[in-house]
Amino acid sequence: MAVIGFGKRSGLTPPSTASFGSAQTARRPLVNEPVTPEGRLSASMSAEAAGCIAEIHAVIAPELLNLFPNSSRTQTRGELAAQMEQMVRRVARDLGLMVDEGSVRDTVTVLLNELVAAFGGLEPDPLGEAAARTQRAAALSKNSVVTAKERVHPLLMERIDASVMAEMSRGELAEQVSEVVSEILVSEKIHLNQSEQRDLVTLLLNDMLGLGPLEPLLADEAITEIMVNGYKTVFIERKGKITLSDVTFRDEQHLLNIAQRIVSAVGRRVDESSPICDARLLDGSRVNVIIPPLAIDGSTITIRKFSKSKLTLEKMLEFGSLTPKMCKLLNIAGRCRMNIIISGGTGSGKTTLLNAISRNIDPDERVVTIEDAAELQLQQPHVVRLETRPANLEGNGQVNMRDLVKNALRMRPDRIILGEVRGPEAFDLLAAMNTGHDGSLGTLHANRPREALTRVENMINMAGLNLPAKAIRQQISDAVNMIIQISRMRDGKRRITYISEIVGMEGDVITMQDLYTYRYDGEDEGGNLRGEHVSSGLRPAFYERAEYYGLGRALMECM
Structure with missing residues (x-):
């Protein structure tokens, strides 16, 4: 993040070593220039609210009937209130007045009552005037905050010191950024109410410390996956259904900065020479990033969120x-x-x-555990987590x-989990698996249990060992005991569709039997x-094996 330090702006000098905010010890201040009394909001602003209303009313009232002709009788009261609210805000900005939400509402109420008196009544709002007005106000408020952020962000970056910011907690930074933002809003004549100012500070902090526009999506526990397809398009998965969100980035560079912040946190990089990267967030969420030139329509980020439960x-x-x-059967298998x-x-x-079955260890x-990007959540105390490493800029150091x-x-493991x-x-x-590490687990991509065996065979051939097909299948048959097939179906729900066990070999063919299958019925x-x-x-x-562990009878009850 490019943040300008002390003395970068003309006419500014570093403040003294006085403590800023509520800190007890001397600390270099975050702001790069002294806070002047003129930069604060007037304490008497609330007492002038009535005068502001009168001044705005004096501008709009004479033109009220021209602005809202008789045809306005076909509109609902809520629709007219929303239009008047926009007009009141616009006039306030033109007059250089700072008005709070209460003043805006009061002005709209006065004007709307005058219009009702002139027309002799308005059509009722069938959807509920209050609810509709609240929705429109929320949308306008959000747009105001986003617009203000575009103007405030570069000015804020000029007035803070990155080295001081890095030493602060989010709470301390929020307190001090809030004061600086208030001054900027006044100097730039940007009119936001207190709630909107809080939202603005949150957005700025997300950009400075977090993942920017993605932070609200990461905080929503109902969202399980976030898919960023370029800076204008962000899809989310909630309850198995994928929908388009209203989240966007400023531009492609903003999105790329967020992507680089994610991967750099785990010691990886993403650039034109290495445009694909797997990483993880601090909470364990898995992230895949792919950028241009491979991603044609802009940088793409896919986040598989870490479940707190x-x-x-x-x-x-x-x-x-x-x-x-089936639940009992899988517990016994584990x-x-x-x-x-x-x-x-x-x-x-x-x-x-896999995480659920591993609880039986x-x-x-x-x-x-061995992963490309660590995401397993084993609960056992004796777990060693290993993660692959990509090659460096010179093409060396890769660990696959x-x-x-x-x-x-x-490493003397009892179990290995891939x-x-x-x-x-x-x-x-x-x-x-064949040399004493029973109870090992792994996942792979396949559509059916039989296809999973074929994939394992093909992957072994990728090792270039030139083994006969029968030898490979014999090793699979001896090593793997069970294949569990799970599917995400078109209603968004995940279901186990097969529990199949490998029985042995018949000639060159691995024999299997299905213990449970899912039968679709409409x-x-x-x-x-x-x-x-x-x-x-x-x-x-594996009945005899279950008997060895004293679970034979329980196993037969599952069938």
Whole structure:
């Protein structure tokens, strides 16, 4: 952030070392010039409210009938009030008057009553005049704040010192920025009420310290994903449905600055030489950034938000993602140290399900997690988190998933968890599963359990080992015990569609059996899909294993 320091503006000198705000110890002030008494709002402004109303009324009243001709009788009272409010604000600005919200409302009421008297009544507002007026006022207020921010932001940047700002907490900075903003508003004759000034300070702080326009979306716990498609378009996912938000950035450079702030926080970079980057926010949310020239319509940011509430299988049961018996089955599979692969499409909930199953891991087990961008939320105390690293500017120093899997085997893990299997590391993971690291977990992209096995086979071939197909399939069959398929369906809900276990080999083919499948059965009036999870009734192949852990009887009750 380019912030001008002391002495950068002509005629300004650094203030003394006097304390600024409520700080008890001497601190260099944030502002680059002394605060003058003339820069503050007049304390007697409220006493002049009646005079302001009279002055504005004197300008508008003589032209009232011309401004609102007899045809205005076809308009509702609320519509006329909104038009008058805009006119009152415009006249106040032209006269150089600072009026608060109460004065504006009083002026509109006087003018509206005179218009009603002249026309003998207005049409009633069928939607509720108060509600409509509130909505319009909120929209006007928001526009006023956004417009003011464009003017105030560069002036504020000239008057603060970046080195001092970096030492302050957000609360301290907010207090001092608020005072500077008040002075700028007065000097620039920008008229905002107290609430709008608070909103303006919040927007400025978000730009200075946070992620700018994205901050309100990140604070909304109902939003699960944020998709920025260029500086003018931001989509959000809420309750499984994707909608267009009203959030925008100033320009492409503003968006690029936010993207660079995100990736630099985790020691990564995004520029023309490295236009793709995976990163994470401080709260654990996963971020993907891709910028021009690869992103043709402008920088694109995709944020998979970190859920503050830890999702368990029991909570997924409440959401209808599975049945009570399936929930019990997966809990048993986790306790029996089954090697499980979770398969599904993008945004289907693979990582969420992995987190839920991982809660069955014993607290005394040593778990090593390996991810491109760390997002797993394991609750166990003995967890080692590893994250890949991209190459530097010279093309050196890259550490990929396969390197980390190999290193994890030297770290005495009880279980290895891969955030996503996507390349040659699949071979090393299977080798780990076959050499005493039972209970390992991983996710991958596939549409059905059988396709997941094909993907694993193809990823092993990417390692260039030139193994026969039967040898690869035998290793998959020996290493992987269960595949869980999860899908995000068109009603926005995530459901487990298959729980399948690998039984063995028949010739060159891996044999599987489905323990549970989801059967679609139509759609209700609300657009929600109807269906049921159906048990195959088969005896699970891992029954003997469950018996070893004392869970055989409980397993059969699930079927």
